[in-house]
Amino acid sequence: xxxxxxxEDLYAREFDAEILSCSEHDGRFHVVLNQTLFYPSGGxxxxxxxxxxxxxxxxxxxxxxxxxxxxxxxxxxxxxxxxIDWSRRFELMQQHLGEHLFAGSLWNLSxxxxxxxxxxxxxxxxxxxxxxxxxxxLEAERAANExxxxxxxVEVIYPSIDEVKxxxxxxxxxxxxxPIRIVKVEGVDxxxxxxxxxxxxxxxxxxxxxxxxxxxxxxxxxxxxxxxxYMWVDSVHREVRKAEAELVxxxxxxNDKIASLKNQIHSLKAENEATLERFLRPLAEDLVKGxxxxxxxxxxxxxxxxxxxxxxxxxxxxLTERRExxxxxxxxxxxxxxxxxxxxxxxxGVDVRPAFRRAMELLGGKGGGSPFCAQGWSTNAEGAEDAxxxxxxxxKNSMK
Ligand SMILES: [Zn+2]
Numbered sequence: 001x002x003x004x005x006x007x008e009d010l011y012a013r014e015f016d017a018e019i020l021s022c023s024e025h026d027g028r029f030h031v032v033l034n035q036t037l038f039y040p041s042g043g044x045x046x047x048x049x050x051x052x053x054x055x056x057x058x059x060x061x062x063x064x065x066x067x068x069x070x071x072x073x074x075x076x077x078x079x080x081x082x083x084i085d086w087s088r089r090f091e092l093m094q095q096h097l098g099e100h101l102f103a104g105s106l107w108n109l110s111x112x113x114x115x116x117x118x119x120x121x122x123x124x125x126x127x128x129x130x131x132x133x134x135x136x137x138l139e140a141e142r143a144a145n146e147x148x149x150x151x152x153x154v155e156v157i158y159p160s161i162d163e164v165k166x167x168x169x170x171x172x173x174x175x176x177x178x179p180i181r182i183v184k185v186e187g188v189d190x191x192x193x194x195x196x197x198x199x200x201x202x203x204x205x206x207x208x209x210x211x212x213x214x215x216x217x218x219x220x221x222x223x224x225x226x227x228x229x230y231m232w233v234d235s236v237h238r239e240v241r242k243a244e245a246e247l248v249x250x251x252x253x254x255n256d257k258i259a260s261l262k263n264q265i266h267s268l269k270a271e272n273e274a275t276l277e278r279f280l281r282p283l284a285e286d287l288v289k290g291x292x293x294x295x296x297x298x299x300x301x302x303x304x305x306x307x308x309x310x311x312x313x314x315x316x317x318x319l320t321e322r323r324e325x326x327x328x329x330x331x332x333x334x335x336x337x338x339x340x341x342x343x344x345x346x347x348x349g350v351d352v353r354p355a356f357r358r359a360m361e362l363l364g365g366k367g368g369g370s371p372f373c374a375q376g377w378s379t380n381a382e383g384a385e386d387a388x389x390x391x392x393x394x395x396k397n398s399m400k
Pocket of ligand 1: 043096100183192193194195
């Protein structure tokens with residue numbers, strides 16, 4: 001059994017140890033020491049990293065009471081110095097205790113049970129076994145932060161199994177080794193846990209819920225705690241400052257500004273529609289009058305090199321309101337051409353797709369659609385006239 005120094009002194013960063021065994025596994029070396037400060041992966045907490053004899057520790061896991069350190073190369077001496085990556089460890093301890101404060105509060109205030117927790121990078125996620133609504137989550141967040149401000153000491157105790165059953169928000173597994181290790185924060189949490197945590201709640205600094213999603217009949221709640229919470233707040237604040245500068249307002253005015261911009265866009269769109277209608281309706285009449293007759297159909301070909309997509313689409317709508325019309329339209333700008341081919345929805349005998357594909361082949365563009373409406377874009381604006389003429393021949397063939 002490896003002596004678990006990480007339970008004896010949470011704040012030690014270096015230790016001496018004897019190598020008990022070292023074996024090679026797929027080019028990596030599994031080193032077992034007589035004692036270690038390296039916390040192995042377990043209970044949702046990632047392992048510590050650092051160095052042993054100056055060699056990087058890649059992974060640490062526990063197997064049958066032994067703590068296995070995975071190293072890139074084998075240590076050359078038997079008496080080694082281990083150094084843990086302290087900033088990583090401290091953050092993990094902040095995250096883990098922050099999770100206890102939140103999960104404990106969620107249980108105390110709303111009887112919502114945490115089935116699983118995981119620390120991954122800067123995120124702590126917890127899965128509840130019943131859905132947690134936003135008000136319960138925010139209440140728990142508030143209570144967790146109040147526990148931080150109260151700077152309560154974290155106790156590790158080994159009570160009787162009856163006491164554990166009477167007090168814990170979560171029961172240990174049936175086959176758990178006795179005595180059960182309980183992590184207790186007076187008035188906030190009492191739970192079986194094998195992890196390492198900062199020694200008082202004040203060191204967590206901040207607990208912030210960042211997002212919530214539905215998960216297997218419960219909720220998955222993402223938290224940031226400690227340094228990770230500060231980093232998150234800082235990055236949100238940077239984005240907010242950019243928005244403030246862009247919108248020329250304070251953070252509390254951002255939503256009003258967005259609402260007013262949305263209103264402006266809405267009325268500009270309506271105005272644009274009305275303008276398009278006013279000048280496109282007479283154009284549509286003229287185009288239909290001057291269109292080529294093909295049996296019962298009238299084929300309208302129209303190229304407007306400076307017309308935007310909205311304009312082409314509006315004209316298309318006006319033309320294809322008439323059952324006899326098949327329209328082949330091209331608009332665009334110096335960067336390319338926008339093509340729109342189609343006919344009335346109930347014009348069953350017409351399929352514009354072969355003609356449209358032919359035009360797109362010629363222009364080297366992309367697009368597609370249904371038998372009565374196909375649209376696409378090509379960067380070849382000059383070729384539009386020829387492409388439309390070829391497409392008309394193709395269309396006539398398909399309508400014979
Ligand atoms: Zn824990």
